[in-house]
Amino acid sequence: MNHQKIAVLGPGSWGTALSQVLNDNGHEVRLWGNNLEQAKEINEKHTNTRYFKDIILDEKIVAYTDLKAALDGVDALLFVVPTKVTRLVAQQVAALLDHRVHVMHASKGLEQGTHERISSVLTEEIPEHLRGEIVVVSGPSHAEETIVRDITLISAASIDNNEAKYAQSLFSNDYFRLYTNNDVIGVETAGALKNIIAVGAGALHGLGFGDNAKAAIITRGLTEITRLGVALGAEPLTYIGLSGVGDLIVTGTSVHSRNWRAGDALGRGEKLADVEKNMGMVIEGVSTTKVAYELAQQLGIDMPITETIYQVLYENLDPRTGILEIMRRETRAENEF
Template sequence: MEKQTIAVLGPGSWGTALSQVLNDNGHQVRIWGNIEDQIDEINEKHTNTRYFKDIVLDEGIKGYKDLAEALDGVDAVLFVVPTKVTRLVAKQVAAILEHKVVVMHASKGLEPDTHERLSTILEEEIPAELRSEIVVVSGPSHAEETIVRDLTLISAASKDMEVATYVQEIFSNRYFRLYTNNDVIGVETAGALKNIIAVGAGALHGLGFGDNAKAAIIARGLTEITRLGVKMGANPLTYSGLSGVGDLIVTGTSSHSRNWRAGDALGRGEKLEDIEKNMGMVIEGISTTRAAYELAQELGVYMPITQAIYSVIYQGARIEDAIKTIMAGEFRQENEWS
């Protein structure tokens, strides 16, 4: 493929790691952010020490503070900003763009209040004449491992398989491989909802429970993620793939995961406000728990683990009591989907 010019919106850990992948593949990468010191550091020192203390970035990765400058003449735009500001940044992009681009996103969450998926937000805010069909880049991936070029396999999902293939080609290399998928709803809901289960898995660890409990919450968590996703129109097979069970395993079992670490701290008795302050990064599973709980209530979907985590985070329930509620719940068949 010819060299592409790509604007990466969001110099967080994942945005930085994906910028390096694209740069490794010979593309021109412009990484945009609104924290001046961080952009200056990327340009002058070629580091992003807020997220990666020992990593030196290639000098070809350029930081931009001005969004219009970052978007000028690009072939593609990759959104990697927190869920809660996706709509705001999309509005800004729509107001600046003067030509059609491929639009991708690699964030995981549901918008608070509206409960909308991120591709829906991008479709609403960026006029169709300025963009491709949205491509969702999602799957089992820790930025800390991708940045050191560890093997990573994820999905590129879009309603348009031609544009999904374009994204597959610009990203894939010897250590980073993408598989195309046409189930946007499934890939997005899997990526968003697994963060909730990761918080719960971390909490079990913090409380001192072992591998049996870990396996249980991952397996049953996947069941309720699938239950909600299918209700929203997803293909159930997506949840047995990279963006489903794959992402749930990597996020629900690793200390690299900020959602797992947040849950672990909750399990050890720390207060949520202290955890969020100490983390220094967005914990998407916290806001997604509320969105998923409300969506499940609205759609009539049975999600006991999500409900239990919601009760702890938003209703002040003790984690031990939430676990007792789940364990004392009604008996069900394992393959019930309603």
């Protein structure tokens, strides 16, 4: 692909890792955030030590705190900001953007209150004349591994196949590979909802349970994710792909996952407020649990694992008690959907 100018909105761990991928592919990367000290560090020391202690970034990756300057003349935008501020940042972009661009996002969550997917938020806030169809970049990926150029395969989903192919060409290289997909609902819900199950998997570990329990929560968790996603209009097969079971495995089994680490701490008896404070990063699974619980109640979807994690996070249910309640539920057929 020809040289492209890309504004990456969000200099967190994943935004920084994806900036490096884009830079490796010869594109001009403008990494925007609102932390002056962080931007200064990236530009002067070429490090982002809040997230990566020993990584030196290419000096061609330039950090911005001025959004208007970051957007000037770009070909594409990549949103990698936390779900809770996506709408606000999109509104700011819409007010400043003066030309049509490709719009992608690589965040994983559902908006509280509205229950909307991120692509829906972006579609609402950025006028159609300024963008193509939104592309969702999602799949099994730890920033800590991508930043050291470990092999990573994820999805680029859009209802416009040309836009998905644009993202595919933009990112793909010898260590980072994208597959196109047209099931935006499936890819986004899979990416968001797996964080809930990762919290639960971490809690099982913190409580001292082993691999049997890990396998149980991942497989039954995938069933719950699929139930809700299909009810929202997703294709069932999406959930056995990269953005579904792939992302669930990588997030629900690894210490790299902040959602898993949060659950592990809860299982060991730490309070949620302390876990969030000590993490120093957004734990998307916490807010997504609330949204998914509310959606399940609204749509009449049976999601016992999600409901239990909601009760642990928001109603102070003891995790071990919650596990016993699930195990004592009425028995049923495995393929009962």
